[in-house]
Amino acid sequence: MAESENIVAETAEKIFADLADAQTINHDKKGEWKAPLWQALTDAGLPLSWVPEDCGGSGASLAEGFSVLSAAGRFAVAVPLAETMLAGWLLAQAKIVSPGGEMTVVPATPKDRITVNADGSLSGRARGVPFAKVAKHFAVLASDAKGSFSIALVDAGKCRIESGLNLGGDHSDVVTLDHVQPVAIKPAPPGFDQTRLMLMGGVARSLQIAGALESMLEISVRYSNERVAFEKKISKFQAVQHNLARLAGESAAALAAATSAADAIANATSFNDEMFLEAVAAKIRCAEAAEKGGAIAHQVHGAIGFTIEHILHRYSLRGLAWRDDFGSESYWAVELGKLVCSRGADELWPLVASR
């Protein structure tokens, strides 16, 4: 990790530790913690990490931004930090200046399409858009009749939003654009398409899941060293130790897959099959780890972890919810399987062993 990457990540960690402590948040039923947290993140320039300074952002590197997302995952942060970062990144691809305030990206699944109409307005329906309800602007990727992609900044107030919640209780909404005139619209750079946006979003979610699993491992180990049953700490039971070792394995797999994919994107000079493998493998493996690891964390905690009062659900349910964003693991597994088969059996190992 470069030194500057450390500084950005440490700044984020400190803000989360001060203003997004899981225990405090969990007891704040009115959500009064959200505004101070967002203000502090904004003051530190974190939501626009990936926006160059000449586009209104703080001009951090991709690697620095990814390290912020890992930290956000460790705190299971329920504000649209990842979404605003992604939106700013998307807008920056077309050199559109980012406004202040919360943003999110549209569409947020591989199959939904937003269309550029002949008059330059935008139409379409996007499901599962994270934090659409609280976003002031949307960064939209849209294609015209010829299949050319454009990137647009859209005022959220001009769109119809059907509110919904994901498994973690965070906004996951349906956004409908009906001939909406964007605030700004520019052509996407050559080769930039919806897959690229989905993969970037998927890597962000992978890092967040890996972070959540790190925290689930930590709090599960801590709990097992405190809780006494049958006159000893439950951490002394071999069955519990082996469960926690498996959780460590799932956490490790998620961490390795996600950080490798982030590193691949951060250092990419071009887009190729190897990049695709890195990004989708991370999403697939992290989603699997969210299921297996989350189940073990709950098992170790017993009934207390199933209560709304306990913080475990903040991580476990978000881990599960994040699986669905920017293409589920099933969707990407099919796409990866198709790619592998089209390359042929003898080209599989060279793909896996390419770096």
Add this chain to the structure above:
Amino acid sequence: MTAALRFDPIRLPPECEQLRKEVRAFLAEEIAAGTFDPHKPNREDTDVPEFSRKVGERGWLGMTWPKKYGGHERSFLERYVVTEEMRVANAPTRRFFVADRQSGPVLLKYAPEHIKMEILPRICKGELCFAIGMSEPNSGSDLFAAKTRATKTDGGYLINGTKIWTSSAHIADYMIAIFRTSPPTKENRRHGLTQFLVKMKQPGIQVNPIGQITGQYEFNEVVFTDHFIPDDHVLGEIDGAWKQATSELAYERSGPERFLETYYVLTELVRAVGNNPDTRSAEGIGRLVAQVHTMRRMSVSVAGMLQAGKEPVVEASIVKDIGTIWEQQLPHRVRELAAFVEETATNRETLEKQLDFAIKTAPKLTIQGGTTEVLRGIIARGLGLR
């Protein structure tokens, strides 16, 4: 807070790519020459001495060892590339693999100079096969229950007892074994075992092959009856083998052989499915590829940490734990997907034969070289649970 696990995104350096090309070209030549068949799983009872010597000639044995002992002073990451390419090609590595991975490094650390000078260059030339004498009939995972005795005599030790499940003992030139030199103490039940270099094919050693469920005869019972070992064949501290056993584990546990043992069935499935998979095949293959990619990233990451002089013992144990479970389950997942392969697929018979062999091999993968249970104990200790 628990000590955070680290899996840094290590990339293989450019020199590895040139090396990989050389290894692939070499393996292609050997396959063309009929030395081995890449479509036949790496049967561990296949002994191909001339292949070992050729690998040695290429400079791919003892790659990380000092040049004065015949080594090549290259990096762990370069050795990693050679290991994974050989494994994926189903190359017959049995004769040299243990010596190169495990026995050589032990000798480097603990053997007297004249023994290093005598043996290590021969390992590097691919001339020597090593076995590891750990388990005994009543001492498997519980290593420190070993009873085979080394009794002090004039100029050396007399060995009496039995080692078991000893891979390659029937072809091995040497064995590195632990024998009991003193009883355990009350304070330390691990005390009293000493590591020795054993020259095989000598009086007082009888090797009895044991059949495996795969049909192979690859592990053995080794019976010692007043077998003499000279004093200079003691490796390290008398009674102190327990101090020496743990540091090598990270090397032994995290390599590509810990998740690629049954990989060949995945390649063959992709061949059988063809270029236009249905949704179920595509999803199944996609998940397996994502999983093997992740395993490899974890394993390369540990190799990179080892190269950097770190001791990622917990990370290495995690790689072996989830890697061996993955390679154990792989043939079963491939079998499920293979049920839908067209009757007309040209490699159907090859795939079925490979699946049979891989499914029979699978149970041992989570037992050999440290069981799942032992590994999870080590991980649990690393997490601060014991």
